[in-house]
Amino acid sequence: MTEPVLTIKDLSVVLSRDGRANRVLDGISFDVAPGEIIALVGESGSGKSTIGLTLQGLLPKESEPKISGSVLLDGVEIVGAKPGVLRAARRQLVRAVSQDPMGSLNPTMTIGRQMRESGVGDIVDWLGRTGLPDPERIADSFPHRLSGGQRQRVLIAMSMMTGPKLLIADEPTTALDVTIQAQILDLLRKLAREQQTAILFVTHDLSVAASLADRVLVLYAGRVAEIGGVRDVIRNPAHPYSAGLLSARFDFTSDRLRPLPTLPVERSRPRDATNACAYAHRCPIVQEDCTTIRPALRTVGNHSGAAACLHAEQTPAATDTSRTRPLWPESVVQRSAVALELFQISKGFATGAKNFWGVRAPRPVLKSVDLTIRQGECVALVGESGSGKSTILRIAAGLLKPDSGDVSRVDKIAPQVVFQDAVAALTPWLSVGEQIGERLRPLGLSAEESRRRVAEAMELVGLDVGLMQALPSELSGGQCQRAVVARAVVVPPKLLLCDEPISAMDVSLAATTLNLLGDLRRRFGMAMLFVTHDLAAARIIADRIAVLQHGELVEDGDPDALIAAPKAAYTRALIAAMPSLHTELAQ
Amino acid sequence: MLPYLAKRSVSLVVVLLAMSFIVFCLQSIIPADPARAIAGPTAPAATVEVVRQQLGLDDPMLVQYGRFLSNLVHGDLGTSVRTRQPIAEDVRKYLPASAELALVALVFGIALAGLLALVQNTMQNSGWVKLAIVAAGSTPIFLSTLLLVYFLWFRLGWLPGAGRLSIRRFSGPTGFNLLDGFLVGRPEVSLDALLHLILPALALALPIAVAVGRSLNGALHDVMKQTYIRTGRGKGLSETAIVLRHGLRNAASAPLAMIGLQVGLLFGNLLIVERVFSWPGLGLYTVQAFATSDLPAVLGVSLVFGTFYILINIVVEVSQSLADPRIGL
């Protein structure tokens, strides 16, 4: 192997928040070869983004970072380097593309000027190389004229035009639509090969990692859990955490007749894991020594890489749990009874160009949409951002009035909504119990009786009843989501509307949530409208998938049939763009 | 641009109408009877009645307001009780002195605001800097004025403490002594005018500097947390380049609005500063009008200042949209 472009040795980072020190990275070591693409995979809070910021010397000052260990970037020591050295390194050696293309460009400076600042190079040529149409015009525009995908291309061009040795790509595609995501990944791969730029690709999604990377590094609680060739790790994970991550993720081939496998929920993280395996309290194969010895990275039998597990040989294969779980009960769709009927719904918003008098023209979002959901049926509405899928949900919920068309619901109980951002969907100053009990008020129950009903609902969704008096800020994201679901089902409605409830979640939490919703809808015979951009999730949860493009339904049918033989070109594009472990591995 | 101008002029007219209406209402609630005042205290009731009819005070309110408006449009603000001159003429006479002072104060204030934001930004966590700035912002205008006069004029004698010029009788073509000195070929007059301007302008500039400086610092503080600032740092730019190129323009909107707001307060402070410095401007004129219950003069000057205030805020709005391409006009 040639001289590595990046060598990290025993890197630890301590960041303070609200006066409390927090070890975010804990003894990380790895190398990156020139031109190599390495994926950093981990859940939120695993410290994967901190690595990138440390390499750039851009950890926020207010968190008083304390860094130890060594980071050698093309022969330059980054840890403890003077600001001038770090600046030079950022200018020439390492560049970054962030998660948030919308916020990463200065809104008051033209694209051309921002690129000029980046370094020498033919701006227009580089914009063209990233596949942007009409690069001259784009160079002269301000960022707000560009879409998210276009901005991410600009940011990639801006980074790559200086020929850096290393590019840090921190979830560069999470904010983008699936079809755009695939293009951006292709672009990154192409440019990196051309310029021999190594990429540190930070992601929470193993299949994205599989589609791009040479090697994968699995992070857990600031430590390296496992590192190895991407195929090796995916086929034969050596660390129980990697195995769990792999089995919890779902795609087009997952078994949809039973609940998804999930990782054990983290109950309480041990205070001090200095002399223990950080994963011990969640590990399915935990043994006594796991809580007394900190496992070092070691080569394992499973593959050529290394894992930090004392009992790696006993790590279960990722796929063998599927047969042991019970099947879902038979579906209870009532063909004759309708839960929701949308007839020729259309809706526009005044967001178009301003006319002479400064009044915005209406932009049509929905164009005559017909959609029927039968009682007990779950319909997934799939589409990309701007397709109008959330507008349909809001119209069904009665939060918006359509411009024309009819909405009919047969149920006396208003449909309930599970929102995308569960934390934001709870009122910060009211207790969780009061908010869940809100729907019991019209029933005129006694205080004791309402309390009992609230407790029942909380138990049903797996929320600790002791949290009834807690404020939402005392709950984790997953607990908030459960509280929102509890509020929706405390008086079970005939129709439950879910607005991208899993889009911001880590894989395992997403699987848990899908299982919960699947269980509840069968238990209460609820019909469900499940709005998502994720075809795989739609296939798991729904009895029927409807595909929405530019405010029109382009296709509608049984999930497996639709994915196996999509009729509309748009559906085909969506399916093709979905990264899948199995197709990647088959190559 | 064109629809913006159209819309803005409509709202300008509405605001001016509202302001004139308020002034008109205030005029008509004055307890004193203008007809009696003109006819004289001993005139018989019939004479007062005749005068009242001549003045049109018997007409319905709306007709009277219409007449008031048409007078305004023709530049007639009424007659001052104190000077017995048309108020419009008094305004023309005293306005340049106030305008010169206000403009210099605004320039001082904005320059100091920049300096202040810089100091605050570099000494982020210093409690003393913070205390000093809050203290400066808590100083009543008459206290800062008195302290400036007491120390820099009375005690140290560095700067003149009253009036616009040391020489009597000087009048130039524009009424702005700073300019007129040069225009008539007597630069020493301009210098003298500048020395006289420093103290009152400083007193007026202080509140502007504090308010605008704090607003700029706060906006800059927020902007520096944005992702595009990290992008800039990621390019290896120096901190100075980041603040100047990426920070300032994005942070401009709030401090610009603050300048607009401060101009309104500046007009109020002019009354006090001109009173203390015996500055022969509209402020002193208004203070004297207060003292002699010369209401028409007070209301006339309010109308003039108010119009300026509204125009200046339009300028502020236009400059906000120039700073940020996302704010369309």
Place this chain on the structure above:
Amino acid sequence: MTDIAVVPARHRFNWANFFRRVGWLETVGIAGVLLITLVALFAPWLTPFDPQLRVDAAYLPPTMAHWFGTDEIGRDLFSRVILGVQYTWLPGLGVIVFSLVFGSIIGLVAGAAGGRIDMVIQRVIELFLVLPSTLIALAVVAALGPGLFNTMIAIAIFWWPWYARISRDEIRRLQTRPHVEAARVAGVRGPRLLLRYLLPGAIPSLLVAATLDVANIIMTMSLMSFLGLGQPAPAPELGAMTSRALDSLTVYWWLPILPAVVIFFMCLLANLAGDGIRAALRGA
């Protein structure tokens, strides 16, 4: 998998945390504001001399007996200033409370009603805000005749629209927030939605604005008093005391300066307290 059981951290108020978040300067400000309020409330019992009577020779400089000296007719300046604090502070608070309550209600109505009502109220608020308020307030007092009560009315007329706007904007902002939509979906309507789900969200911004405005009000009121628009002569208003003694600045400096310094301290403490309350509420 982010399901970490969290120990409820509520109701654990501790002073160390409070100081760290609020800061010592601001804590001093809050304490000072409380002190001023006490002084203002009990002023008549706190004056060492009768503020309206000749108690010593005229124009005495500050001494141990007369901390602030005596004025042109031999009244004790310190006693007059103490009473002056009452004359400035309590009306100032009165104007704030009135404007806050009135403005918040108007804003709440506009924000909650939406549509035509909102549009009309918004136009009215905007109109008030673009008018040069200090000047027109001066004109209003000039027309109504000088006096403390008229000053208060004139200032309040131009102050409530600020709170109306904050309250209206906050309500509108909250109404588009998912948690209010969620409450609506859960069937919460009418006064309960307004009082339990919307109003508490608007209160912190209003409170912060109001506390930071105390100093502005004090400043505006003393400015009017300085211009002779407050209570007539014998009343010990701080602004008027400075203004009447203006010509003796070079001879008896304490007469114009000290009352103004007291105004300065009131504003300083109020501003610091405002910053403190902002820090406390933002962090919460």
